[in-house]
Amino acid sequence: xxxxxxxxxxxxxxxxxxxxxxxxxxxxxxxxxxxxxxxxxxxxxxxxxxxxxxxxxxxxxxxxxxxxxxxxxxxxxxxxxxxxxxxxxxxxxxxxxxxxxxxxxxxxxxxxxxxxxxxxxxxxxxxxxxxxxxxxxxxxxxxxxxxxxxxxxxxxxxxxxxxxxxxxxxxxxxxxxxxxxxxxxxxxxxxxxxxxxxxxxxxxxxxxxxxxxxxxxxxxxxxxxxxxxxxxxxxxxxxxxxxxxxxxxxxxxxxxxxxxxxxxxxxxxxxxxxxxxxxxxxxxxxxxxxxxxxxxxxxxxxxxxxxxxxxxxxxxxxxxxxxxxxxxxx
Amino acid sequence: xxxxxxxxxxxxxxxxxxxxxxxxxxxxxxxxxxxxxxxxxxxxxxxxxxxxxxxxxxxxxxxxxxxxxxxxxxxxxxxxxxxxxxxxxxxxxxxxxxxxxxxxxxxxxxxxxxxxxxxxxxxxxxxxxxxxxxxxxxxxxxxxxxxxxxxxxxxxxxxxxxxxxxxxxxxxxxxxxxxxxxxxxxxxxxxxxxxxxxxxxxxxxxxxxxxxxxxxxxxxxxxxxxxxxxxxxxxxxxxxxxxxxxxxxxxxxxxxxxxxxxxxxxxxxxxxxxxxxxxxxxx
Numbered sequence: 001x002x003x004x005x006x007x008x009x010x011x012x013x014x015x016x017x018x019x020x021x022x023x024x025x026x027x028x029x030x031x032x033x034x035x036x037x038x039x040x041x042x043x044x045x046x047x048x049x050x051x052x053x054x055x056x057x058x059x060x061x062x063x064x065x066x067x068x069x070x071x072x073x074x075x076x077x078x079x080x081x082x083x084x085x086x087x088x089x090x091x092x093x094x095x096x097x098x099x100x101x102x103x104x105x106x107x108x109x110x111x112x113x114x115x116x117x118x119x120x121x122x123x124x125x126x127x128x129x130x131x132x133x134x135x136x137x138x139x140x141x142x143x144x145x146x147x148x149x150x151x152x153x154x155x156x157x158x159x160x161x162x163x164x165x166x167x168x169x170x171x172x173x174x175x176x177x178x179x180x181x182x183x184x185x186x187x188x189x190x191x192x193x194x195x196x197x198x199x200x201x202x203x204x205x206x207x208x209x210x211x212x213x214x215x216x217x218x219x220x221x222x223x224x225x226x227x228x229x230x231x232x233x234x235x236x237x238x239x240x241x242x243x244x245x246x247x248x249x250x251x252x253x254x255x256x257x258x259x260x261x262x263x264x265x266x267x268x269x270x271x272x273x274x275x276x277x278x279x280x281x282x283x284x285x286x287x288x289x290x291x292x293x294x295x296x297x298x299x300x301x302x303x304x305x306x307x308x309x310x311x312x313x314x315x316x317x318x319x320x321x322x323x324x325x326x327x328x329x330x
Numbered sequence: 331x332x333x334x335x336x337x338x339x340x341x342x343x344x345x346x347x348x349x350x351x352x353x354x355x356x357x358x359x360x361x362x363x364x365x366x367x368x369x370x371x372x373x374x375x376x377x378x379x380x381x382x383x384x385x386x387x388x389x390x391x392x393x394x395x396x397x398x399x400x401x402x403x404x405x406x407x408x409x410x411x412x413x414x415x416x417x418x419x420x421x422x423x424x425x426x427x428x429x430x431x432x433x434x435x436x437x438x439x440x441x442x443x444x445x446x447x448x449x450x451x452x453x454x455x456x457x458x459x460x461x462x463x464x465x466x467x468x469x470x471x472x473x474x475x476x477x478x479x480x481x482x483x484x485x486x487x488x489x490x491x492x493x494x495x496x497x498x499x500x501x502x503x504x505x506x507x508x509x510x511x512x513x514x515x516x517x518x519x520x521x522x523x524x525x526x527x528x529x530x531x532x533x534x535x536x537x538x539x540x541x542x543x544x545x546x547x548x549x550x551x552x553x554x555x556x557x558x559x560x561x562x563x564x565x566x567x568x569x570x571x572x573x574x575x576x577x578x579x580x581x582x583x584x585x586x587x588x589x590x591x592x593x594x595x596x597x598x599x600x601x602x603x604x605x606x607x608x609x610x611x612x613x
Binding site: 025026028029031032033035036037039040041042043044046047049050053054056057104105106108109111112113115116117125127128129130131132134135136137138139140141142143145146147192195196199223224225226228246249250252253254255256259260280283284287288299300303306307310311314315318322 | 341342344345347348349351352353354355356358359360362363365366369370373416417418420421423424425427428429434435437438440441442443444445447448449450451452453455456458459460479482483486510511512513515516536539540541542543546547550567570571574575582585586589592593596597600601604
């Protein structure tokens with residue numbers, strides 16, 4: 001079928017032939033619409049199927065352990081006792097520390113890119129930061145294990161332990177031998193990985209601030225800091241939170257990088273220098289070695305918990321970003 | 331007056347500090363990228379030789395390369411893209427062309443955006459339950475399916491965005507000539523949005539070529555050459571995972587070389603996509 005179809009119809013001498021061409025066109029029209037529509041609905045089917053399969057796979061674990069699956073720390077494949085508390089704790093703590101580090105830096109970079117950076121450098125620097133998001137997770141993992149963890153072990157962790165040795169409360173967080181790998185290392189690598197995502201969102205929402213607002217503020221003699229603090233950030237607050245939640249969603253589900261450097265220890269330690277585990281690291285490390293239905297099912301149940309948590313976080317992020325998009329469009 | 335002057339000075343200094351911190355943040359971001367790339371080049375080049383592309387993954391202690399892993403990655407990426415791209419493009423087409431203002435479309439967009447950033451390991455578990463368990467074994471096909479599930483949301487997103495940029499006057503003009511809607515979309519809208527749609531596919535390829543987590547329990551791994559779609563197959567990311575965590579130095583060296591190859595491929599694809607996308611405004 002080509003552009004000439006229309007001409008062909010006009011030229012076709014007999015009305016019968018003309019009708020048949022039109023009918024074929026109509027059929028293909030309906031067919032194409034149906035095809036695209038079912039593909040679009042496939043996205044919904046995909047989501048439902050993921051949830052469904054995880055519920056089905058994790059059912060055995062939930063029915064065996066009940067609520068205690070969420071509240072016990074024991075993870076013992078030999079006695080087939082499984083509790084998700086340690087991985088859930090590790091997931092939340094590593095992501096929380098990662099956000100504490102990544103959010104201020106990301107906002108700083110976004111401010112730099114929208115307010116301070118010389119025009120000629122904006123694009124290259126912006127692209128470089130975005131490339132950071134393109135580096136595959138496993139690269140962060142291998143780099144973290146062979147370069148970053150030894151660096152922390154030799155230089156940073158001994159200093160942290162010495163500095164907080166005599167400070168009450170804080171000395172519990174920075175206790176133990178400097179392994180290099182552990183909760184803190186994972187959190188730092190997660191921070192590097194989510195940095196470009198938060199930066200990208202912040203930069204986009206900062207660009208929605210009407211220039212007149214900023215011009216008016218500068219015109220009154222405000223400094224750059226005051227304009228950012230009192231105009232840009234309040235105006236884009238919802239979007240920033242959306243970007244932060246988007247980063248959080250990524251950090252919670254990040255697998256390979258964390259698997260390399262967290263140490264995979266099923267216990268909850270007060271010290272952030274100690275090894276731990278996360279939901280995704282547990283699944284990645286143990287799934288192919290899991291023997292027995294209950295073990296496999298417990299790992300899939302972990303996956304369900306992870307998907308549920310990230311789903312909620314990402315949904316909230318999207319809702320907030322949709323709100324700021326509407327504002328920008330209006 | 332003197333007092334005001336002091337206050338003004340303080341405001342200026344505080345602003346300077348903030349501005350300085352923002353510069354430092356940007357420098358830090360660039361430094362991280364620089365250090366990662368430098369480490370990769372330094373460690374990866376050491377093991378880079380022709381044998382990497384001509385020999386199979388070795389047992390510890392002997393020479394070898396990454397040929398079967400590279401081939402496996404290419405095969406699975408290709409099948410994943412071939413399955414995922416049409417579905418993604420058609421779904422994006424529906425949302426931009428037929429259901430642009432419908433509630434269903436915005437709901438699908440919302441769900442799609444969540445799938446876009448959902449943890450990829452969950453996709454692996456899903457395909458495990460869907461394909462590996464019923465079939466009874468790990469396979470290339472399962473790995474490709476897991477990758478396809480990651481391609482779809484990326485392609486849906488870019489296709490829809492690119493089609494939305496196509497000016498309506500183009501569609502109106504071709505409709506006025508009597509073209510039926512499906513032809514308007516296929517012959518006019520697709521043509522105008524082509525560069526952007528290709529960008530989306532390139533980004534999807536970049537994304538899945540480094541994915542490891544979903545392959546761990548779908549395609550697993552294979553020490554030997556295999557093109558059997560119904561059997562386990564090696565892939566670069568999984569080999570890197572296995573070799574990097576091994577105690578053998580020659581395996582670790584191969585892992586670094588693999589890491590260099592993947593990163594080079596992924597960054598080239600992203601830059602290519604960006605370059606194509608920069609001329610994206612459909613005429």
